Amino acid sequence: MSVGMAAPRAAYGCDPDRSRGRQFAEPASSNRSAFRRDCDRVIHSNAFRRLKHKTQVFVFHEGDHYRTRLTHSLEVAQIARAIARQLGLDEDLTETLALAHDLGHPPFGHAGERALDACLRDHGGFDHNAQTLRVLTALEHRYPEFDGLNLTWETLEGVVKHNGPLTDRSGRPLPRYAERGVPAGIAEFNARVDLELWSFASLEAQVAAIADDIAYDAHDIDDGLRAGLFRVDDVRAVPLAADIIADIDRRYPGLAESRRGAELVRELISQLIRAVTAETIRRLTAAAPRSPEQVRQAATAMVAFPAEITAAEKEIKAFLWTHMYRAERVMAVMRDAEAIVADLFQRYCDHPADLPSDWLPADGPVAECEADRFRRIRNFIAGMTDRYALNEHQRLFDSTPELR
Secondary structure (H helix, E strand, O other), X not given: OOOOOOOOOOOOOOOHHHOOOEOOOOOOOOOOOHHHHHHHHXXXXXXXXXXXXXXXXXXXXXXXXXXXXXXXXXXXXXXXHHHHHHHOOOHHHHHHHHHHOOOOOOOOHHHHHHHHHHHOHHXXXXXXXXXXXXXXXXXXXXXXXXXXXXXXXXXXXXHHHOOOOOEOOOOOEOHHHOOOOOOHHHHHHHHHOOOOOOOOOOHHHHHHHHHHHHHHHHHHHHHHHHXXXXXHHHHHHOHHHHHHHHHHHHHOOOOOHHHHHHHXXXXXXXXXXXXXXXXXXXXXHHHOOOOHHHHHOOOOOOOOOOHHHHHHHHHHHHHHHHHHHOOXXXXXHHHHHHHHHHHHHHHHHHOHHHOOHHHOOOOOHHHOOHHHHHHHHHHHHHOOOHHHHHHHHHHHOOOOOOOO
């Protein structure tokens, strides 16, 4: 089969006609599959639109061409669909998971998440996957019959477990959750709707997760080059990139730096897609799963890079950590961003009436217990865009950092 051609629907892929259904029963659509309907609901949600003004690495006003959470999600979806198409998976479910995976991120990227987590340290902390689940199941208010988007079980499972199981078969949290336990928002929802936290997610979810890694690696190199944090030749420190750059220079001697960087990013994405597709086919051939349930019950993930590319991909992330994420220019902005989020959280705690009227409890803020107030403030701040958070800070405080 040629690269790029769609494989026939595979038995191990999710079938929308066999979905486990929605939390609230609805008539089937006459012209859309269950998973296509999920995808459309995500695209039309308020939370999805807000991603256009949420930080990826650079705050929105630092430049028109840097990635935002929205453009990142679109790139993840493109890469994920390319892989799903070759594996015979359901592209609509794959796209849904790619587009929805970051809906729970607060303003200012990981800086905002760190700040909210610190503010909520004594109240369960903050987890963006749990917040994404809240958005999809409770915080979107678009339908008369229910809160949330009432998405299929497969979509909710994929959002929660796209990085793998959260517990073992007995329900004990896996090591990454050992200290705090499964995030409360996920545990509470799972008590009502069993997402089988002990198992792997579908292949569609696994594809969306690895597409997220590919998109990060490629577009953060692109944004770092644009920002002048490093040059193309600096990326030669990563062996995989060095081979690509050498081939570019051989084929296009004297190419302008901007085109050289763009070609590096394009070829890196292509190579990583080819690598993960080949390794996944190898694993599927060896395991021979005959249904999505057998994929979920496997001892390991089916979608993965081969060992040598896993090592190379870690080297890319290490390069970006040193040259981009920990660059003083970026860190200075993120420190100020964390302070803005912390300021807002404390202000709303001390003066809950400063929240917008539609975010106040019906009985008034005085009647609300502390735990409910903290949850309300968490949900409000997590939904903010960078721009809205800055405006709120300017409204409530005498001085607001410029984040430049």
